[in-house]
Amino acid sequence: MSVRPDHAAIAALVAPGARVLDLGCGTGDLLAVLVRERGVQAQGIELREESIYQCVEKGLSVHHGDIESGLGEFPDGDFDFVILNQTMQETRNVAFVLKEALRVGKNVIVGFPNMCHWKARVDVFFRGRTPVSRALPYRWHNTPNMHFLSLRDFEEFCAEKGIRVLAARGLTARGPVRWAANLRAETAVYHIARGDNFSL
Amino acid sequence: MPDPAPVSALGVVETRTFAFGERDPLVLASGQTLGPVTLAYETYGALSPDKSNAVLLLHALTGDAHAAGLHAGEPRPGWWDPLVGPGKAFDTEKYFVVCSNVIGGCRGSTGPGSPSAALGGKPYGLTFPVITIADMVEAQRRLMDHLGVPAWLTVSGGSMGGMQALQWAALYPERVRSVIPIATTLKHSPQQIAFDEVGRQAVMADPDWLGGNYYDHGQPERGLAVARMIGHITYMSDQSMEEKFSRRLKNDGFKFSFDAEFEVEGYLRYRGANFVRRFDANSYLYVTRAMDYFDLSGDKLFKPGAPVPRYLVISFKSDWLYPSYQSRDIVAAVRAHRGDVTYVEVHSTYGHDAFLVEYDEQTRLIKSFLAKTREGA
Numbered sequence: 001m002s003v004r005p006d007h008a009a010i011a012a013l014v015a016p017g018a019r020v021l022d023l024g025c026g027t028g029d030l031l032a033v034l035v036r037e038r039g040v041q042a043q044g045i046e047l048r049e050e051s052i053y054q055c056v057e058k059g060l061s062v063h064h065g066d067i068e069s070g071l072g073e074f075p076d077g078d079f080d081f082v083i084l085n086q087t088m089q090e091t092r093n094v095a096f097v098l099k100e101a102l103r104v105g106k107n108v109i110v111g112f113p114n115m116c117h118w119k120a121r122v123d124v125f126f127r128g129r130t131p132v133s134r135a136l137p138y139r140w141h142n143t144p145n146m147h148f149l150s151l152r153d154f155e156e157f158c159a160e161k162g163i164r165v166l167a168a169r170g171l172t173a174r175g176p177v178r179w180a181a182n183l184r185a186e187t188a189v190y191h192i193a194r195g196d197n198f199s200l
Numbered sequence: 201m202p203d204p205a206p207v208s209a210l211g212v213v214e215t216r217t218f219a220f221g222e223r224d225p226l227v228l229a230s231g232q233t234l235g236p237v238t239l240a241y242e243t244y245g246a247l248s249p250d251k252s253n254a255v256l257l258l259h260a261l262t263g264d265a266h267a268a269g270l271h272a273g274e275p276r277p278g279w280w281d282p283l284v285g286p287g288k289a290f291d292t293e294k295y296f297v298v299c300s301n302v303i304g305g306c307r308g309s310t311g312p313g314s315p316s317a318a319l320g321g322k323p324y325g326l327t328f329p330v331i332t333i334a335d336m337v338e339a340q341r342r343l344m345d346h347l348g349v350p351a352w353l354t355v356s357g358g359s360m361g362g363m364q365a366l367q368w369a370a371l372y373p374e375r376v377r378s379v380i381p382i383a384t385t386l387k388h389s390p391q392q393i394a395f396d397e398v399g400r401q402a403v404m405a406d407p408d409w410l411g412g413n414y415y416d417h418g419q420p421e422r423g424l425a426v427a428r429m430i431g432h433i434t435y436m437s438d439q440s441m442e443e444k445f446s447r448r449l450k451n452d453g454f455k456f457s458f459d460a461e462f463e464v465e466g467y468l469r470y471r472g473a474n475f476v477r478r479f480d481a482n483s484y485l486y487v488t489r490a491m492d493y494f495d496l497s498g499d500k501l502f503k504p505g506a507p508v509p510r511y512l513v514i515s516f517k518s519d520w521l522y523p524s525y526q527s528r529d530i531v532a533a534v535r536a537h538r539g540d541v542t543y544v545e546v547h548s549t550y551g552h553d554a555f556l557v558e559y560d561e562q563t564r565l566i567k568s569f570l571a572k573t574r575e576g577a
Contacts, residue, residue: 056569058568062543063531064543075536075538
C-alpha cells in the first residue's frame, strides 16, 4: 500500500508505541498508518459525522467534536504526540488550537500546504490569480482554509511564540524536498514543542 | 386485510426466568433486603467454549427482556430486533446475547405487583422497597453467575438501559470489557427528575391509585395514561412531531369541542390507553425513582485500581431529554481516567426515540467497535 508523503514524513517522526492524538483526523487514514507502521495508541477528533463512522470501521477510537472548543478534559501532557495535519490552517483561532495541542501533547506535529510554492507564486505574480494547485486545490470561494502561510511564516511564528522547532520537512507529491523548501515544497511538516520562552 | 405476519431473523424466542434469593436475598442500596427474586431474561446465540463472547443488553424505562425475535401470537418483534440477530450489530452468530429485565418492573421480574410473603401472597404495593439502578445491576450480576458468564464483552443499552450499563462498569469493571451507553447520562438532571415527578404525581393523583393498593380494583388508568403521554412528548422532538402530525385534524374542520381533534392528541391518547394495559402503575413509580437516584458523576464511574473498560458513547442531536452534553460528560470522565473512548453525536431528528429508530448508524458503529473489542482480548 503506498503511503502519502506527508503521512510517511509524520510516521517517521512519531516514536513507536507512542500515545497519539490526531486533531481533525478525517477518515482516519493517517492514524491507520501510524497504528500499522508505528504501533501507536491512536485517538482522533473529527467534526464530520460520516468520517467518524469510517474511523470506527478502521478500528480507531475517535471523538466527534470541534477542536476549536478546546481539548477540555484531556490532562496536560496526556499524549506523546498531538498531530494537526492539514487542519491548523482551517481553524479560526490558530493560536488557541496550537496552545491546546502543546498543552496536551509533549510533542506536536503540524502539516500544512505551502502558500509560497513556486507554482503558487506564478499564479499570483504572472496570472494575477489566487493560487490553485495540488496542495491548494480549492478556489477562492470554496476553500476550507482560513489562513495561508509559508514555511518561513510558520518558522517566524514559532520563533516569536517561543515554540521549539525540532524538525522541518518540505514535501512534494513525489517525496521530500532537500533544498529551497520555501520555494519548492508543496506541503510542510513540522515537529514542534514548547520552548523556554513559550508564550502562546 | 389482516396484518402481514411479523418477521424476525431470530424466529420465535421465549422469555425465561431466573429465581434466586430465597436464602441469600438482595441487600439493597436502601439497606432493606429483597427475596426471593425472579428476573426475566432472554438469550440469543450461543456462549463460546472460552466464554468470551457474551453481550448484555439492557432496556429503557418501560421496556422488557424481549429485545429481539418474535413471541408467539404477538404482532411485533422485540424492541431492538433490527440490531440483534445473524449478521446484525449484535451478531448472534458471533455473540451470546443476553437481555435482562429489571427488578421493580412488571414484565416478568419481581416488582411491586408481585406477591409478597409478608402480606400472605398479596401484592407488595408500596411495601415493595425503593430500588436503585445499582440494585437492578446487582440482580443482573446474579443472573450473570447463573449463566456462567465470567465477563461481558460489552454491556449496552439506551436511556435507562445506558444507566444500567454505566452502573455495571462502576460496580464490576473487571467483568466488563466494554460499555456502549446510548442516549443516556451520568446523572439524572433536575429537568429529568422533574418530568419523572410529574408522571408520578399524575399516577398518585388518580383516585383509583388507592395509595398503591389498587390490585383488587384495577389500575389507576387515567393517571398512568397521562404519565405516559408526558413521556411520549419528551421522547420526540419538535421537528419529529411536526413531521409526524403537523396540525392535521382527525376529521374535517374544528368540532369546537375538547375531543381529540388533532392527530397528535389522538396519538397521545392511543399511546396512553395502550400503555395501561401492559404496565403496572406502581412499577412506573419505582422505576422512575430508580432513575432519579442515579448519579455516577465525579469519580463514581471508576473503581480505584480496576481497569477502565473501552467505551462507545452515542448521543442524538435532537434528543432534548438526554441532551448530547450529558453524553460528553461521560466521555470527559472516561478521558480524565485515560480510558479508551469513542463518541458520536448522530444527526437525527427523532429526539430521544432515535435509539429505537436510527439503526443504520448504530449498526455501523457497534459492529466495528465490538469486533475491535473482541480482537483486543
